[in-house]
Amino acid sequence: MMSKKCKYAIKAMVRLAANYQKGSLSTAIIAADENIPKKFLEQILLELKQAKLVNSKQGIGGGYYLLKSPNEVSMAELYRIFDGPIALVPCVSLYYYEPCDDCPDEAACYLRKEMIKVRDKTRTAMMKATLQSFLDNQKSIKQQTKRTL
Amino acid sequence: MMSKKCKYAIKAMVRLAANYQKGSLSTAIIAADENIPKKFLEQILLELKQAKLVNSKQGIGGGYYLLKSPNEVSMAELYRIFDGPIALVPCVSLYYYEPCDDCPDEAACYLRKEMIKVRDKTRTAMMKATLQSFLDNQKSIKQQTKRTL
C-alpha cells in the first residue's frame, strides 16, 4: 500500500498540473479542494520543491506551481520520493539498492528473478501513470457525468 | 516494500516446497537453513497453518509440511496473508476493499483507473511467482554454479 502522504502528493500534483502555466495555487486552496490536512500538505509541497518538481512564490497571490510538463511527471517518481523503493525487496531496487540482511549470497538468491519481474511490471505501470493521464481521466469523468445529467 | 515477515514466509514455504511429499521439517531446521529468527518463524508458520497452506505434526520427527502443490501457491497469496492488499490504495483492492477516507465520491476519483492498472500488473506478476518457479530458479542456479566449478 501507498502511504497517505504519497497519495496526497499525487493529488496535489494533479491539482497543480491542472493549473500548469496558469500561475500559482496556494496550499490552502489545494488542501481544501483535495481534502488534505493543510499543515501536512505544507510539508509535502516542501518536499516536492526540494525534489525540483514544483516551485513557489511567497506573499499574496503566491503559492506553488509545477516546474515540469504534466506528462513528464509520473506516479513512479512521486512514489520513490515519499515511499521509497518500488521493488519489494531492497536487493532488486534500482534507486535504493541495499543487500538483504538475511541473504548471505545474492548470486545464489532464488527469489531475485521473480522479484525483478514484479518490480519491472509495477514500475512500468507506475511510469505510465503520469499527471497528464490523471488529468485525462478527470476530464473523461466530467464528460461522463455531464452526459448522464 | 515487502515486510521481512512476508519474505521469511516465502523462504520458509520454498523450503517446505522442496520437501513436498517427503515428510515434515522442523522450525529449527528451516530457521537455520534460511537464516530466519527461530521464534519469529514459529509465529509465521502458525499463520501459514491458519491459512491452510501447511499442516504440522508435534513431537519428535514432527514439523511442518506443505498442503498444496508448489505450483498452487503464489507470492500473491503469501503477500496478502502477511502484508495485506497488493493494491496501492484500499479502494481498488480486490481482497481488502475499503473506501479511501479522503475520497468523497469514488466514481469521481481520477486516480482509480491508473491504480487499477498498477494493481493488475503487479498482481499478475505476483501470481506467476509460484513456489515452483522459485524451486526452478534454485535448481538452475545450482546447475550454473556447478558448471563454473
Added chain:
DNA sequence: ACATTGTCTACCAAATTTGTAGAATATTAT
C-alpha cells in the same frame, strides 16, 4: 504597515514492524 503565503523545526500519538520470552501441550523414543 499589514495581511498573506511559504519555510523551517520541533514535537507527538498511534500504529506497525521485528522481534523475544515463557509456559503449555502434543508426540514419540526409550
Added chain:
DNA sequence: ATAATATTCTACAAATTTGGTAGACAATGT
C-alpha cells in the same frame, strides 16, 4: 512412565514509521 522434541499460544517490548500539529520566522504584494 519419562525424557526429549516439537508445536501452540499469549504476552511483551523496543525501534521505526505514519500521520499528523504547533508555532515562530521570512518573504512578498498592496
